[in-house]
Amino acid sequence: MPKHIRPRRSMLYVPGDKPRAIEKARTLPCDAILFDLEDAVAPEAKEIARQTVADAVRAGGYGHRELILRVSAADCAEDYALAEALPLDGILIPKVEKVEVVERAARATRHPIWCMIETPLGVLRAAEIAAASDRLAGFVAGTNDLTKELRARHTPDRTPLLTSLSLMLLAARAHGLAAIDGVHLGLDDPEGFEAACRQGVELGFDGKTVVHPSTIDTANRIFSPAPEEVAKARAIVAAWGEARAQGKGVARIGGAMVEQLHVDEAERMIALAEAIGSRD
Ligand SMILES: CC(C)(COP(=O)(O)OP(=O)(O)OC[C@H]1O[C@@H](n2cnc3c(N)ncnc32)[C@H](O)[C@@H]1OP(=O)(O)O)[C@@H](O)C(=O)NCCC(=O)NCCSC(=O)C[C@H](O)C(=O)O
Ligand SMILES: [Mg+2]
Numbered sequence: 001m002p003k004h005i006r007p008r009r010s011m012l013y014v015p016g017d018k019p020r021a022i023e024k025a026r027t028l029p030c031d032a033i034l035f036d037l038e039d040a041v042a043p044e045a046k047e048i049a050r051q052t053v054a055d056a057v058r059a060g061g062y063g064h065r066e067l068i069l070r071v072s073a074a075d076c077a078e079d080y081a082l083a084e085a086l087p088l089d090g091i092l093i094p095k096v097e098k099v100e101v102v103e104r105a106a107r108a109t110r111h112p113i114w115c116m117i118e119t120p121l122g123v124l125r126a127a128e129i130a131a132a133s134d135r136l137a138g139f140v141a142g143t144n145d146l147t148k149e150l151r152a153r154h155t156p157d158r159t160p161l162l163t164s165l166s167l168m169l170l171a172a173r174a175h176g177l178a179a180i181d182g183v184h185l186g187l188d189d190p191e192g193f194e195a196a197c198r199q200g201v202e203l204g205f206d207g208k209t210v211v212h213p214s215t216i217d218t219a220n221r222i223f224s225p226a227p228e229e230v231a232k233a234r235a236i237v238a239a240w241g242e243a244r245a246q247g248k249g250v251a252r253i254g255g256a257m258v259e260q261l262h263v264d265e266a267e268r269m270i271a272l273a274e275a276i277g278s279r280d
Helices: 019-027 043-059 077-084 099-108 120-124 126-130 143-150 159-174 190-203 213-222 227-245 260-279
Strands: 010-015 032-036 066-070 090-093 113-117 136-141 178-181 207-210 251-253 256-258
Touching: 010 019, 010 066, 010 213, 019 043, 032 043, 043 077, 066 077, 077 090, 077 099, 090 099, 099 113, 099 126, 113 120, 113 126, 120 126, 120 143, 120 159, 126 136, 126 159, 136 159, 143 159, 159 178, 159 190, 178 190, 190 207, 190 213, 207 213, 227 251, 227 256, 227 260
Parallel strands: 010 032, 010 207, 032 066, 066 090, 090 113, 113 136, 136 178, 178 207
Antiparallel strands: 251 256
């Protein structure tokens, strides 16, 4: 049975210079908060954003939510210094393209490290980056930057991004990392958002990065195992116990063959559902 699974269904970006949003995030049902010092903050507002985030994190009140600081650049010394002074759960580095960036970050921070994969070089080197440090926690897809860099179009089915998303997922999974899908462009497009979440689940992502409170519930619902999936997982584990007691290495449940790998998957799903249950 997997020991500890942390739900990361919804990771909410909150601009570092928006005190009202930072305050509101304490009440929102997201699994993680990404305090942003990068793109959401204008260059002249970086300093005030650092101070605003620092005050909020020190004040606390974020409960179970994972608190992650997206630094303004891979080499921004002020942001690393800030991160070291705060009780965070991680730092997120934008536009990672080199192993050296992760190695440097591992020396500069005591926090778990997350990398944004959002450029062609980052995607092509995702496997090397994923192996760069045992301090890495996961990858976050930057689908807007990636679309721009590919000179692709934002299409509802995200066909132009599928190769990149799959490469980053392969790299993440090969090295035991979490993988979080990119943001959905449309703010007033609940159907499109839901479809993008479903596609993210089907591809294998653990959750979705979101930019607005109105999308959190949908991401949480779609990235949670459905009750019927959990019931099936429990049936698999139970049937497997009986099969093993009879010395069998393979079982039949309904019309499906079950082997150890299916039991591993089922146990993971049950553990995730229980972790979500204890949170929600
Ligand atoms: C996108 C927004 C600018 C929309 O802002 P606005 O129209 O002002 O929102 P609302 O009036 O609908 O807000 C309603 C209430 O919700 C709060 N709110 C809004 N957004 C957030 C949030 N992200 N976190 C917490 N709370 C939020 C408002 O304060 C209102 O509260 P109340 O006062 O109680 O009514 C805005 O949503 C926003 O700024 N979102 C975050 C944008 C962001 O962080 N962008 C950068 C990350 S995405 C990225 O970089 C992509 C990646 O790198 C890539 O390449 O793909
Ligand atoms: Mg980006």
